[in-house]
Amino acid sequence: MTFLAIDIGNTRLKWALYAGPRPGARLLAHGAAFHETIDTLADTDWKALPAPASMLGCAVAGDVVRRRTEQQLELWDIDPRWIVPAAHECGVVNGYEHPSRLGADRWAALVGARQRVLAEGRPRPALVVMVGTAVTVDAIDADGHFLGGLILPGFGLMLRALEMGTAGLKVPTGEVVDFPTNTSDALMSGGAVALAGAVERQHRRLLQRTGASALLLMTGGAAVKLAPMVDLPFEIVDTLIFEGLLAMQAHRLAL
Numbered sequence: 001m002t003f004l005a006i007d008i009g010n011t012r013l014k015w016a017l018y019a020g021p022r023p024g025a026r027l028l029a030h031g032a033a034f035h036e037t038i039d040t041l042a043d044t045d046w047k048a049l050p051a052p053a054s055m056l057g058c059a060v061a062g063d064v065v066r067r068r069t070e071q072q073l074e075l076w077d078i079d080p081r082w083i084v085p086a087a088h089e090c091g092v093v094n095g096y097e098h099p100s101r102l103g104a105d106r107w108a109a110l111v112g113a114r115q116r117v118l119a120e121g122r123p124r125p126a127l128v129v130m131v132g133t134a135v136t137v138d139a140i141d142a143d144g145h146f147l148g149g150l151i152l153p154g155f156g157l158m159l160r161a162l163e164m165g166t167a168g169l170k171v172p173t174g175e176v177v178d179f180p181t182n183t184s185d186a187l188m189s190g191g192a193v194a195l196a197g198a199v200e201r202q203h204r205r206l207l208q209r210t211g212a213s214a215l216l217l218m219t220g221g222a223a224v225k226l227a228p229m230v231d232l233p234f235e236i237v238d239t240l241i242f243e244g245l246l247a248m249q250a251h252r253l254a255l
């Protein structure tokens with residue numbers, strides 16, 4: 001009863017094959033593909049995989065990329081299924097004004113985070129930070145209510161925006177330092193501090209709102225770059241979105 005989870009972001013498609021569609025299932029294989037290489041998956045990474053019995057995915061990169069992914073999925077006899085954020089699912093209540101307009105990747109990660117909080121035995125709020133093309137900072141209270149979240153440009157987008165909008169900012173990658181004394185370091189540190197500051201501020205706001213210190217979970221391709229900058233205890237969970245998809249699929253199959 002193998003299960004394939006897919007997360008199509010604006011930079012890369014991430015996939016993971018699990019032994020079954022249930023939380024805690026064994027991870028059998030995983031990988032990532034930049035958009036340009038999605039069309040080769042059936043002939044490369046996916047070719048030798050055991051055929052999944054089902055799949056569930058989240059896709060925020062647009063219909064074209066999703067359809068190209070579905071073509072690769074024709075390798076197997078499975079129906080492609082993509083989540084649409086609901087008003088509530090798997091113990092999470094969606095506080096978005098229009099629940100379905102929330103990014104599907106954010107919804108899956110929130111469900112994954114809620115699973116982790118519940119597994120700890122003592123419910124507490126969580127702050128879910130995804131560091132990909134964009135960065136999202138999403139707050140969920142101890143009862144599983146998604147309160148709302150921020151969307152910021154990721155490291156790459158910030159640098160590109162500064163480069164495009166100015167004449168004098170075209171410099172090699174710098175280091176993150178407290179008081180930069182050259183343009184490269186000033187740019188790199190500016191982006192990192194903006195993101196770290198947003199995370200710390202939302203963590204504080206969530207403490208003020210709920211009276212409890214939130215579990216800080218970070219995920220995404222550039223989480224390792226941001227996490228050490230944040231002056232708070234954190235956990236990096238590369239599989240957070242997949243954990244949400246596992247819970248959702250288990251729930252769907254049980255209905």
Ligand SMILES: Nc1ncnc2c1ncn2[C@@H]1O[C@H](COP(=O)(O)OP(=O)(O)O)[C@@H](O)[C@H]1O
Pocket residue numbers: 008009010011012013131132133134154155156220221222
């Ligand atoms: N080896 C890597 N491959 C791809 N992206 C990486 C890598 N290391 C760091 N990154 C960063 O991670 C971001 C992509 O992360 P990812 O979670 O795949 O984004 P998305 O979900 O938006 O596609 C890139 O913008 C880049 O800044």
Ligand SMILES: CC(C)(COP(=O)(O)O)[C@@H](O)C(=O)NCCC(=O)O
Pocket residue numbers: 008009010011060101102103104105106130131132133134135136151
């Ligand atoms: C915020 C995002 C662009 C993040 O995308 P990513 O960085 O993972 O590629 C994506 O979740 C999205 O398109 N969301 C829809 C708008 C919203 O969540 O309000």
Ligand SMILES: [K+]
Pocket residue numbers: 009010105130132220
């Ligand atoms: K993502």
